[in-house]
Amino acid sequence: MEDKSIIELYFQRDEKAIKESQNKYGSYCRAIAHNILHSKEDTEECVNDTWLRSWNSMPPDKPNRLSVYFGRITRNLAIDRYRKERSMKHGGGQIAICLDELSECIGESTPIEDTVALKDLLSKFLLSLPEKNRHIFLFRYWYMMPVSDIADHYEMTSDAVKMLLMRTRKKLEEYLKKEGSEK
């Protein structure tokens, strides 16, 4: 089913919307949640919550890209779940490592107040990158894909992907410094 028709179903409050969303984007959302949580049960719950959240937010939301819309909700739900449980649960997902990597390019000396401003800076920064580097950065930190999967996709070695990510983080650190946001 076309994305447009699925969105239409949400707007008509037709419960088929959820079924169609599951059919088309279930595996996509599941992959994102799995990258973060690495647990079958948590992944399932998170993906179920995605449809509920979408049902409540459409309307008024009318997404341009339905995949990213669902993916973003799943990502947020999975990160929330991870944060709630990280002190108790055996990790295995990628998020702990991603957070560790991201901490390299953003210090703790000045707490960030304005996440929206940071997002705008990030968007500008990402647009300045070559497309491949931008995609690799987002595969890693938006989809939380394991380095090895990114390497497989580009037929690169894991080392090369790690190196590219490290350089991008370094650039981001300098960019944020220059823009006065942090460090």
Place this chain on the structure above:
Amino acid sequence: MKNEDKLLDAIGMIDEELIPEMPKAKESAAPVKHKKTGKSRKAFWIEIGIAAAAVILVVAIALPKVLYKKKNRAVKAEAVYPEMAKCPEAVSPVLRGDDYDPDAYREQYEKWWASREEFRNQPEGYADGFKKFLEKSTGTFAEEAEDKNFVYSPLSLYLCMCMVAEAADGNTRQEILDLLGVSDIETLRTASKALFLANYVDDGAGKCLLANSIWMSDHFEYKNDTVERIATEYLASVFSGDPEDEKYVEEFRNWLNRQTDGLLTDYVDDLGMDPNLLLMVASTINYSGKWEMRFHEDETKPGTFHAPTGDVTCDFMNMEYEKFYCCTGDGYTAIELPVSGNGKMRLILPDQGTSVQELMKEGDFIGFLNDNHPHNDPFYEAMVDLSLPKFDVSYKNDMIDELRKLGIKDAFDENRGNFGSITDQGPNDKIYVKQVEQDVRVMIDEEGVKGAAITIAMAVAQCAPSDKYTFVFDRPFIFEVFSDTGAPLFVGVVNDPTA
């Protein structure tokens, strides 16, 4: 909230036109259905992270002279092993597959989960006897670990001895029950079946197949009720034949090879049957699983392992910057590598200057070995760089001396052995256990891409959970494989990965 969390959130808010489509997985890592022949072994190993291990334990009860010459009453029964619903990934395309059917996945998932729970949920306290047995026995068997590689399977020995206890009577049985940590035979029956089922995994993803059998002789008469009880309570297949007939011996070897996927052929080929055989009891475990965090083949590179007999070169699998449960103890550091849906492997590296043998003599350390630490304490999560040699270790263990040390006397004494539960034993009939042999093999392997290895010394000091550890297993170390319910399936020592 920390700044990196805020940065992660900000990345999540990035304008949608910047977000690339998620790449499709190239090839799902769906497990290959393992054919029970030796031929598929190589292909199978490539698919899995942790290689399989298998155990054979044979107890022969022989007679110094033939007591009866009765007609064959061949009580024969093939045990029906429990069926477990398949893991959803094993039957439908994995999470990112194109043909993903959410309803089918969910349905299969629910079936699988219910099935796993049914196996795991056994009567409360079912493993108490096994725990007592571990407390008593691990130290004794661990003393075997000298300069050679060593592997031992506590669970397999336990399940085998349960069947021997059923065949025994009087003080012979009581001594075995004492070692097995139970007060009476009824408790043993319940515990043995529960242990069998709780640790049994056959869901298409992980595998922990347990199998029992007894082998009788046509020359003797058996008590049918006991034989039937062994078949039903201990889930054992029952065979009968002439131990002097090569075909019967071959059937026995074939059964062992089938149960262990041919991993122990070298040992099995040497097994024969005593012409005076009364009963042979066999118990096998066939385990395999995939690492939750796989190693990449390209990151495997040769390195030096400092074996007690001198340095050797072997392949080290490497992993950088991954999160694992670790702990430091008195004289050792340990790390646990989870096996997907099928327990975990614990690797223990003695501190520089401490030998495996010294550690194995410490009561506290044996306690640490026996404990699955289900609530993680004293383990905590840490970022880890890991360098671990691939290994394939096997060991043939004649266990009579150790079992004697552990208090089993009468069973091995031809004048005092009492096996009146399995056959009518007259006052002059000398029946005793002639052979207890355990053959074990454990292998680990990897799958993957490239990288550089680090060979820096291990951090020994107690670190805060956020610190990074480097584990380099380049000298003798201890390993354990735990089932999903926490039973130690295998305990071993790698002294030389190339041996």
